[in-house]
Amino acid sequence: MAFNSARFLVSASKVKECPPDEGSEVAFAGRSNAGKSSAINAITVNSKLARTSKTPGRTRLINFFSLNRPGCRLVDLPGYGYAKVAKDMQEDWQKHLDDYLSRRECLHGLVLVMDIRHPLQDFDRMMIEWCEHSQMPLMILATKADKLKSGQAKQAMTKIRQALKDVSCLEHLIQFSALKKQGLEQARDALEGWLEAGLESGPPGSPMQS
Numbered sequence: 001m002a003f004n005s006a007r008f009l010v011s012a013s014k015v016k017e018c019p020p021d022e023g024s025e026v027a028f029a030g031r032s033n034a035g036k037s038s039a040i041n042a043i044t045v046n047s048k049l050a051r052t053s054k055t056p057g058r059t060r061l062i063n064f065f066s067l068n069r070p071g072c073r074l075v076d077l078p079g080y081g082y083a084k085v086a087k088d089m090q091e092d093w094q095k096h097l098d099d100y101l102s103r104r105e106c107l108h109g110l111v112l113v114m115d116i117r118h119p120l121q122d123f124d125r126m127m128i129e130w131c132e133h134s135q136m137p138l139m140i141l142a143t144k145a146d147k148l149k150s151g152q153a154k155q156a157m158t159k160i161r162q163a164l165k166d167v168s169c170l171e172h173l174i175q176f177s178a179l180k181k182q183g184l185e186q187a188r189d190a191l192e193g194w195l196e197a198g199l200e201s202g203p204p205g206s207p208m209q210s
């Protein structure tokens with residue numbers, strides 16, 4: 001699968017506005033400002049595909065990007081935990097995120113993006129639990145690794161691995177940097193595997209599965 005011909009498809013503010021629930025999708029979740037949009041841009045070799053920002057809370061809608069394999073999409077989810085927006089607005093985003101995660105049948109994997117310097121915060125743990133509970137394959141990108149010296153990054157990875165050793169849905173834990181293009185091939189390979197498997201299996205419980 002070539003990731004370099006990804007295209008912006010649509011922004012949805014609620015589940016109703018999402019593209020048809022078919023094909024195979026992988027969504028990127030994480031705290032606000034963690035680096036989700038930057039990770040998508042690095043993986044798709046297009047620095048302008050997903051809007052990034054120094055200001056947390058940039059991605060307020062669920063953004064869909066199509067890949068060159070028909071039916072395969074990457075999804076940029078709104079960041080969690082941006083304190084500076086009004087509470088009711090935050091609750092609104094949270095609800096759309098919950099709706100998306102709980103209803104989307106074509107979702108075949110979740111990428112949790114966390115800052116390697118501040119891993120496993122409350123939201124991250126919540127997402128990991130959700131994946132475990134829903135049997136959703138999980139990939140963790142420990143991003144902004146360029147902000148640490150290589151020894152420190154290695155230590156941080158060991159700590160994360162140790163903390164998550166009993167999490168059975170965790171399929172990939174990748175040291176990542178959008179800036180230094182670290183971990184890109186590993187992430188692409190894993191995404192491709194999930195997306196292809198998703199196309200083959202169809203939604204859970206669909207006739208194609210039996």
Ligand SMILES: Nc1nc2c(ncn2[C@@H]2O[C@H](COP(=O)(O)OP(=O)(O)OP(=O)(O)O)[C@@H](O)[C@H]2O)c(=O)[nH]1
Pocket residue numbers: 030031032033034035036037038039051052053054055056057058059060078079080143144145146147176177178179180
């Ligand atoms: N040094 C470094 N900075 C990064 C990296 N990835 C993202 N950033 C920076 O972190 C900030 C946030 O990045 P985004 O990709 O917009 O984060 P996001 O998770 O999409 O944020 P929201 O849309 O607000 O939820 C930007 O200033 C990026 O340039 C990285 O790998 N290394």
Ligand SMILES: [Mg+2]
Pocket residue numbers: 036037038051052058059076079
């Ligand atoms: Mg974003």
